[in-house]
Amino acid sequence: MSFSATLRDVTLKYRDGDALSDVNLELEADKIYGLLGRNGAGKTSLLSLLAAFRKPTSGEVLIDGQPVWENAAIVSRVALIREGGDFDDSDTVKAAIETGQIRPGFDTAYALKLAERFELPLKKKVRELSRGKRSVLAAVCGLAARAELTMFDEVHLGMDAPTRDAFYKELLAEYMERPHTVILSTHLIDEVANYLEEVVIVDRGRILRHEELEVLQDMGATLTGPAAAVDEAAAGLEILAEQQLGGTKSVTVAAFAPGTRERAASAGLEIGPVGLQDLFIHLTDPSRNGARR
Amino acid sequence: MFDDGTPIYRQIADQIKAEIMNGSLEPGGKVMSTNQYAAFYQINPATAQKAFRELVDEGVLYKQRGVGMFVADDARERLAADFRERFFERVLAPLVVEARQAGISLGDIIDYLEARHGDARGAVKSEEKGARQ
Amino acid sequence: MTALQNLTLPNRRYSLGLGIAGAALKYFKYWILAAVALAFLGPLALSLSTEIDLATWFYTGNIAKWFTAFVAGGFLYALVPNMIAAGMTRRELSVAMGVFGLLWSAALGALVFAGLLAEHAYYGAMGWSQGVKGDDAVTVLGSWGDTAAFAAVFPLLYLAYFAAGAVIGAAAYRWQNTGWLLLFPILTIVFSLDNAVYDTEPFGPAWAGVLGRFMDDWGRGLVLAGTAVVAAGLAIAARRILIDIPLRSKKA
Numbered sequence: 001m002s003f004s005a006t007l008r009d010v011t012l013k014y015r016d017g018d019a020l021s022d023v024n025l026e027l028e029a030d031k032i033y034g035l036l037g038r039n040g041a042g043k044t045s046l047l048s049l050l051a052a053f054r055k056p057t058s059g060e061v062l063i064d065g066q067p068v069w070e071n072a073a074i075v076s077r078v079a080l081i082r083e084g085g086d087f088d089d090s091d092t093v094k095a096a097i098e099t100g101q102i103r104p105g106f107d108t109a110y111a112l113k114l115a116e117r118f119e120l121p122l123k124k125k126v127r128e129l130s131r132g133k134r135s136v137l138a139a140v141c142g143l144a145a146r147a148e149l150t151m152f153d154e155v156h157l158g159m160d161a162p163t164r165d166a167f168y169k170e171l172l173a174e175y176m177e178r179p180h181t182v183i184l185s186t187h188l189i190d191e192v193a194n195y196l197e198e199v200v201i202v203d204r205g206r207i208l209r210h211e212e213l214e215v216l217q218d219m220g221a222t223l224t225g226p227a228a229a230v231d232e233a234a235a236g237l238e239i240l241a242e243q244q245l246g247g248t249k250s251v252t253v254a255a256f257a258p259g260t261r262e263r264a265a266s267a268g269l270e271i272g273p274v275g276l277q278d279l280f281i282h283l284t285d286p287s288r289n290g291a292r293r
Numbered sequence: 294m295f296d297d298g299t300p301i302y303r304q305i306a307d308q309i310k311a312e313i314m315n316g317s318l319e320p321g322g323k324v325m326s327t328n329q330y331a332a333f334y335q336i337n338p339a340t341a342q343k344a345f346r347e348l349v350d351e352g353v354l355y356k357q358r359g360v361g362m363f364v365a366d367d368a369r370e371r372l373a374a375d376f377r378e379r380f381f382e383r384v385l386a387p388l389v390v391e392a393r394q395a396g397i398s399l400g401d402i403i404d405y406l407e408a409r410h411g412d413a414r415g416a417v418k419s420e421e422k423g424a425r426q
Numbered sequence: 427m428t429a430l431q432n433l434t435l436p437n438r439r440y441s442l443g444l445g446i447a448g449a450a451l452k453y454f455k456y457w458i459l460a461a462v463a464l465a466f467l468g469p470l471a472l473s474l475s476t477e478i479d480l481a482t483w484f485y486t487g488n489i490a491k492w493f494t495a496f497v498a499g500g501f502l503y504a505l506v507p508n509m510i511a512a513g514m515t516r517r518e519l520s521v522a523m524g525v526f527g528l529l530w531s532a533a534l535g536a537l538v539f540a541g542l543l544a545e546h547a548y549y550g551a552m553g554w555s556q557g558v559k560g561d562d563a564v565t566v567l568g569s570w571g572d573t574a575a576f577a578a579v580f581p582l583l584y585l586a587y588f589a590a591g592a593v594i595g596a597a598a599y600r601w602q603n604t605g606w607l608l609l610f611p612i613l614t615i616v617f618s619l620d621n622a623v624y625d626t627e628p629f630g631p632a633w634a635g636v637l638g639r640f641m642d643d644w645g646r647g648l649v650l651a652g653t654a655v656v657a658a659g660l661a662i663a664a665r666r667i668l669i670d671i672p673l674r675s676k677k678a
Contacts, residue, residue: 032337044675053510053673070669076435076513082676086511088504101430102438103513108431145513169335176328176338194301197339214300214343268394 002029002180003064003078003149005050010059012045019045021205023059027183029148032175032195034213035185037202038284043185044082046202047151050183051080063149076103079147083154085138089127093137096126100141111144114170118163131158139167143174151183164188168195189277193217199276203284213276220274220282223264224250233264240274240282252282301336302343309348313368314376320369324354324362351375439518442509443525450497450526451533458537461486465541466548478554479564483545484626487538487580491587491620492630494534495613498527498591499598502664506599507673520665527588527661535581542577546570560625576624579650583620586653589660590616596667602674615656622649 005027012020020042027033037043048054049061052068052075060067063074087096097115100106115122118136121129129137135158142150152171156164172195175182184192199216201208209216220240223230227249238254252274253260264271274282299307312318325333330341345362348354353368365371392402433441451458465486469478502523509519542556546567549556556573557564567573590612597605617630618637622644641649 031339048673048675051511052515055670055672070515070517072435072515072518075515076438078513080511082511084676086507086673088508098430099508099512101433102442102509104433104435104438147513172331172335172337176331194334194336194340197337213337213340214302217300265390268390 001148003074004029005149005181006060006062006065007046007049008060008062010049010056010061012042012049012054013057018205020049020056023205023207025200025207025210027181027198027200029064029181030179031197032182032184034189034192034196034199035183035202036189036199036280037185037208041202041284042205043202044153045205047080047153047183047185050149051075051078051151053080077105077148078151079103079142079145079149080151080153081138081142081155083138083157084131084134085141087126087134087137089125091126092122093120093124093126093129094122096137097122097141097144100145103145103147105146107144107146110146111140114140114143117170118166132160132163135159136163136167143170146178147180149181149183151185153185154187156186156188164191168192171195189280190275193276201280201283208283216279217273217276219255220252220279221256221261222250222252222272222274223269224248224272225267225269229267229269233260233267233269240279241285252278254283301334302340302347305330305334305336305341305344306347309344310353310372313353313364314372318364320364320366322364323360324364326361438514439521440525442514442518442522443529446501446505446522446526447529447533450501450530454497461489462537462541465545469549469554473552473554478549478552479557481542481545481549481556481558481567483538483541484558486541487577488630490534490538491583494530494584495587495591495594497530498523498588499595500591501526502592502595502668503599506596506668506671510673516668516671520668523592523664523668524661527585527592531581531584531588534584538580539574539577542567542573543570546573558624558626562625565624565626579623582650582653582657583623586616586619586657586660589657589664592664593660593667596664596671599674600667600671612660616653616660619649619653619656623653 005025007023007025010020010023011018023042023046025046035043035046045054049056050063050068052061052070055069062068063071063078066074068074068078085096088099091099093115097111098108100111101108112122115137118140120133120137120140126134126137135155139152139155139159142152142155156167159167168191171182184196186192193213196213198210198212200210211219223233225248227244227247230249230251234251234253237257237260239251240254241252243250261271309318309324313320318324324345327338327341327345330336330344331338334341345354345356349356349362352365352371354362355365356362388402392399430438430441430445465482469482472478505519505523509522510516514522546556556567558567558576567576593612594606594609597608599605613634614637617634618641621635621638622641623646641652644652
């Protein structure tokens with residue numbers, strides 16, 4: 001029932017250049033994905049294609065194995081919630097929620113329950129809402145859509161920390177009650193990391209990595225110690241970043257080769273983990289893969 | 294709630310093991326469901342599932358289809374044996390390395406350990422006494 | 427929109443059309459009531475100072491044409507991002523707009539038809555003359571039949587204006603800075619045809635009627651057929667513009 005998503009050789013060109021070039025991606029159903037990328041990396045373009053907000057310049061976008069473009073049976077059960085939502089500003093909050101009823105699966109009672117919990121003023125006009133409340137309204141509509149593929153694009157913007165927390169909680173509860181496919185695009189990586197099963201990193205219009213969360217979390221490591229010993233241990237490994245202070249050197253590597261950990265430990269080097277956020281920063285550092293363009 | 298270095302599923306597995314060791318989870322007892330764990334720790338259910346799978350593979354938990362997860366009858370013995378096996382490698386090996394770096398002699402360490410061990414025994418005894426009163 | 431409750435996937439396009447038409451009429455109900463009141467009370471006030479020899483409802487009906495184009499364009503412009511984001515296809519939206527256009531044109535057409543007939547009775551009772559100003563002279567709608575025949579074309583004209591507005595609304599959404607420019611050629615065609623139907627001078631800018639000179643020799647039937655063809659053509663054009671319209675990004 002829940003939707004898988006596939007991109008095959010997808011390119012999306014805008015007038016001022018490629019937003020996505022030759023992207024291949026396979027997202028299985030029933031998982032929560034994190035979509036990471038710097039500003040302008042192509043996250044929103046990717047989501048816009050999955051929701052049929054846009055048509056790819058070339059390539060195929062399949063949801064549940066079917067072309068998504070102009071496919072009512074599919075798009076009625078795909079929800080992309082963009083920052084601030086897509087509302088008629090002159091509508092009341094209640095009317096904006098009720099617009100969602102155009103989806104046969106929309107759960108109005110649930111939407112109104114959430115609206116009450118998040119203290120949305122139903123009678124106010126959408127244009128009178130603060131940025132945070134507007135984001136909440138968008139998130140509420142996304143949850144209540146009860147879609148088979150639900151995507152939140154930076155929907156947390158403007159929400160304060162307790163509201164974000166409550167939103168993630170509700171998202172997880174809804175997900176467990178009714179497993180479906182979820183994609184969260186965000187910059188607050190560490191905040192959502194625990195909710196994710198897999199992570200897709202987009203960089204300059206391409207898929208840089210698509211891994212299980214644990215693989216990424218296990219991936220990086222920092223080796224700190226005397227410069228010579230660090231260099232020896234890190235030789236031949238993919239180096240993401242390095243720093244030196246006097247004779248002490250710290251190197252962040254993407255992954256260990258077999259035996260590296262043991263050798264580093266016996267050489268007395270300090271081995272530290274790399275947080276997802278730091279790993280992301282290193283992986284998408286322009287000076288690192290700048291040569292590709 | 295979790296520390297940064299270790300994957301969360303491993304931390305959850307370790308926590309369940311610790312609960313079995315300290316007796317808050319009884320052999321044959323039912324373990325909370327994946328979803329309950331996920332909701333409690335606010336994590337993806339797949340992560341909790343991974344922890345369970347690991348524990349099932351290790352023979353610490355067993356699964357009863359449609360009913361849930363249970364603590365194996367011999368879980369505590371298994372864990373104790375396992376723990377003993379890894380104690381030297383995990384706890385003592387790094388200790389030796391650090392002590393050598395700090396220039397602490399083996400004799401000092403042994404003295405310290407013996408003293409602590411005595412304290413610990415005394416503490417247990419006085420606790421027992423306190424409980425009896 | 428109450429029409430959206432308990433809908434099914436195959437019929438939701440019609441439900442939406444019905445819902446929008448209902449919502450639009452409800453939204454503008456006071457404007458419409460005010461226009462109706464003005465159409466009847468206006469001449470009464472004017473009659474104190476001057477003789478009434480022109481049909482007020484003719485002007486009301488003409489203003490409603492521009493209003494119709496404005497509503498069609500404005501609604502479509504707002505509906506494109508809202509409804510596509512709500513999980514509708516562009517095809518469904520275009521059908522919903524078609525339903526909206528038919529209902530809206532029928533409703534306003536019926537209102538103006540009834541208004542003109544009521545005015546006929548009203549003017550008759552007051553001893554005024556229900557006249558329509560043409561290019562050269564005032565044509566008096568002397569009989570019930572004259573009035574009914576004159577009033578009967580309004581629904582068709584509303585459809586044409588609605589389709590024109592829809593094309594402009596869709597184009598303005600699709601081509602952010604230039605789309606609205608379609609307003610000039612499209613309104614020129616529609617307005618000129620409108621002028622030609624009764625050789626009248628509908629309410630509006632004179633430049634928009636420039637094509638009228640080419641239609642001078644057309645018979646009324648041909649003009650009406652032309653209007654119908656143009657309305658259909660514009661509806662098809664609106665659908666074409668809509669059918670692969672991309673949603674604008676939020677941060678332009």
